[in-house]
Amino acid sequence: MDDSLSSRVDLRRRAALLWGLARPNRNVLLAALALALGSSATGLVAPLATRSVLDTLDRGDSLVRPVLLLVALLVTGAVLGRAQWALLGRVAERVVHDARTTMVRRYLRAQVFPLLARPAGDLVTRVTSDSVLLRQAVSTSVITLVNGVVLVVGSLVLMAVLDLVLVLATLVAVVVVVALFTSLLPGIARARERSQSSLGALGAELEGTLRAVRTVKAARAEGRQLARLTEHSERACAQSMVAVRRESTVWAVSWAGVQAAIIAVLALGAWRVSGGAMTVPTLIAFLLYTFGLLDPIVGMSTSLSTLQAGLAAAARIHEIDTLEAEPEARGSAPGDLAGRIAALPAHAPLVELRGVTAGYGTGPEVLRGLDLAVPRRGHVALVGPSGAGKTTVFSLMLGFVLPSAGELRLADVPYTRLGTDEVRRHLAYVEQETPVVPGTIRDNLLFVNPDADEAEVAAVLERVRLADAVAALPKGLDTPLRDSSLSGGQRQRVALARALLADAEVLLLDEATAQLDGLTEAAIQEAVREQARRGLVVTIAHRLSTVLDADEIVVMEAGRVAARGTHTGLLRTSALYRALVAALKIETGDTAATAGAAPLQR
Numbered sequence: 001m002d003d004s005l006s007s008r009v010d011l012r013r014r015a016a017l018l019w020g021l022a023r024p025n026r027n028v029l030l031a032a033l034a035l036a037l038g039s040s041a042t043g044l045v046a047p048l049a050t051r052s053v054l055d056t057l058d059r060g061d062s063l064v065r066p067v068l069l070l071v072a073l074l075v076t077g078a079v080l081g082r083a084q085w086a087l088l089g090r091v092a093e094r095v096v097h098d099a100r101t102t103m104v105r106r107y108l109r110a111q112v113f114p115l116l117a118r119p120a121g122d123l124v125t126r127v128t129s130d131s132v133l134l135r136q137a138v139s140t141s142v143i144t145l146v147n148g149v150v151l152v153v154g155s156l157v158l159m160a161v162l163d164l165v166l167v168l169a170t171l172v173a174v175v176v177v178v179a180l181f182t183s184l185l186p187g188i189a190r191a192r193e194r195s196q197s198s199l200g201a202l203g204a205e206l207e208g209t210l211r212a213v214r215t216v217k218a219a220r221a222e223g224r225q226l227a228r229l230t231e232h233s234e235r236a237c238a239q240s241m242v243a244v245r246r247e248s249t250v251w252a253v254s255w256a257g258v259q260a261a262i263i264a265v266l267a268l269g270a271w272r273v274s275g276g277a278m279t280v281p282t283l284i285a286f287l288l289y290t291f292g293l294l295d296p297i298v299g300m301s302t303s304l305s306t307l308q309a310g311l312a313a314a315a316r317i318h319e320i321d322t323l324e325a326e327p328e329a330r331g332s333a334p335g336d337l338a339g340r341i342a343a344l345p346a347h348a349p350l351v352e353l354r355g356v357t358a359g360y361g362t363g364p365e366v367l368r369g370l371d372l373a374v375p376r377r378g379h380v381a382l383v384g385p386s387g388a389g390k391t392t393v394f395s396l397m398l399g400f401v402l403p404s405a406g407e408l409r410l411a412d413v414p415y416t417r418l419g420t421d422e423v424r425r426h427l428a429y430v431e432q433e434t435p436v437v438p439g440t441i442r443d444n445l446l447f448v449n450p451d452a453d454e455a456e457v458a459a460v461l462e463r464v465r466l467a468d469a470v471a472a473l474p475k476g477l478d479t480p481l482r483d484s485s486l487s488g489g490q491r492q493r494v495a496l497a498r499a500l501l502a503d504a505e506v507l508l509l510d511e512a513t514a515q516l517d518g519l520t521e522a523a524i525q526e527a528v529r530e531q532a533r534r535g536l537v538v539t540i541a542h543r544l545s546t547v548l549d550a551d552e553i554v555v556m557e558a559g560r561v562a563a564r565g566t567h568t569g570l571l572r573t574s575a576l577y578r579a580l581v582a583a584l585k586i587e588t589g590d591t592a593a594t595a596g597a598a599p600l601q602r
């Protein structure tokens with residue numbers, strides 16, 4: 001496909017995308033267009049009314065009627081114009097709002113890893129910055145364009161009625177301007193789109209830099225990061241400059257084109273008046289029409305530029321649609337899953353992976369034909385060298401990763417029948433990084449179970465040994481939380497409290513690898529023990545104390561289960577387990593318990 005054809009196809013596709021965003025408001029847009037056309041019609045009639053005022057002067061008739069007509073046209077034009085702009089303003093804000101909420105909904109419904117693979121800053125820029133470019137494009141630009149075309153064509157027709165020779169001079173100017181529009185516009189769109197992507201890259205880099213600000217400062221890398229950020233900003237700026245240069249050429253040529261037409265009309269018109277080929281009132285009316293072309297033509301040039309920016313933004317916004325959504329439940333799931341789980345005997349399998357093969361995107365398979373079942377009650381610890389696939393097992397259980405072969409079951413019901421939402425209702429998860437969510441301590445605690453009452457919150461704070469620390473804060477539970485305002489141990493306990501409040505049948509705990517304070521260590525151990533009596537706890541264990549506590553240990557290696565059993569059993573049967581324990585640099589047996597707080601090497 002040659003360049004111009006591909007850019008035409010691209011333009012059509014983008015225009016369709018932009019229309020897709022504006023379509024829900026099409027009735028209001030049509031109403032605004034009707035108002036704009038009405039207002040323009042009054043503008044089109046005005047020069048003719050002016051001519052009749054001048055003709056009246058010639059004839060010596062009363063001026064009252066033609067002047068009243070002019071005033072009526074002016075008032076009608078102003079009223080219609082105001083209504084049109086008010087309507088368009090509302091549509092513009094609505095379209096921006098709809099685009100933003102659609103994008104945010106898509107982010108939140110997207111599969112976890114494809115979403116995480118994109119820089120967060122770029123995703124944020126699309127919602128906050130790209131959407132703004134739609135504002136003008138879907139409202140005023142389109143209307144100004146349609147209205148401008150109607151005004152220009154209408155003026156030319158009426159000018160042709162007044163004088164055919166003069167209209168030809170004006171037509172030359174209009175043709176030059178239109179040719180310029182069409183040749184420069186694709187370039188403006190490309191430059192705008194590149195500028196927006198550089199802005200997205202700046203957002204991504206800035207987000208990463210701010211998140212790792214401690215590392216950046218400790219590495220004395222502020223200067224280097226500043227240079228990288230400035231580079232993105234410079235790239236955005238340079239691309240915008242390209243667009244601005246082209247836009248200013250379009251503006252200057254349209255303005256000069258109309259001015260040249262005015263001079264030509266004046267010279268040619270004066271010559272025709274002197275030769276008796278036309279009257280002075282007709283020349284004045286003609287000149288008014290030519291002056292009247294200035295507004296729509298210059299307006300159209302600016303609108304076309306805004307429209308190009310809007311088309312570029314629409315393409316970036318639409319690109320978010322390629323994020324695949326999490327799958328819906330297929331088929332009918334049993335109604336009372338909680339009841340079904342409660343009725344299971346303690347040793348019956350609750351979560352099962354049957355012949356599961358899985359990986360990330362197009363990368364190699366991480367797990368191959370994995371069989372793993374964990375029982376209704378008790379504590380199962382997953383251990384293994386780094387990269388063995390422990391976190392991937394959690395991701396599968398939580399539906400973050402989908403198996404490419406095999407299946408997962410909860411209480412003997414396939415995940416595919418339940419859907420991720422129903423599966424997650426029965427699982428509570430504590431991430432290794434234990435992020436806090438935006439809001440207060442209370443917001444964080446009630447995040448999974450917003451219906452928990454004060455007594456339950458107080459009890460869980462006691463359980464995780466945070467009650468005193470929270471009570472000491474001036475605003476208590478209503479203290480706003482940020483990642484930086486908590487220690488690693490406190491964050492871990494907030495995350496644990498949040499999971500415990502969920503009161504789910506399964507607690508998935510990805511242990512922090514960092515050394516935790518004694519208080520946190522003890523709180524976690526106690527919570528795990530208590531939870532294991534009532535339900536299932538699966539931990540990714542990084543410390544010996546957790547392993548010693550577990551009812552069953554699953555040793556993973558290279559994406560498969562290498563061995564499973566109790567601590568003492570595995571010490572006898574699994575060389576890998578012995579190696580893992582040896583990596584703790586402790587002796588097994590009696591001394592193991594004393595070294596319980598040491599992190600299991602990964």
Ligand SMILES: Nc1ncnc2c1ncn2[C@@H]1O[C@H](COP(=O)(O)OP(=O)(O)OP(=O)(O)O)[C@@H](O)[C@H]1O
Nearest residue numbers: 113360363366385386387388389390391392393602
């Ligand atoms: N988001 C991802 N994209 C691509 N590959 C990934 C991703 N997450 C993990 N992997 C790969 O999957 C394999 C298993 O990783 P996984 O995180 O499950 O191991 P792990 O046993 O939990 O390791 P660790 O103890 O270091 O966390 C590794 O080879 C890793 O490179």
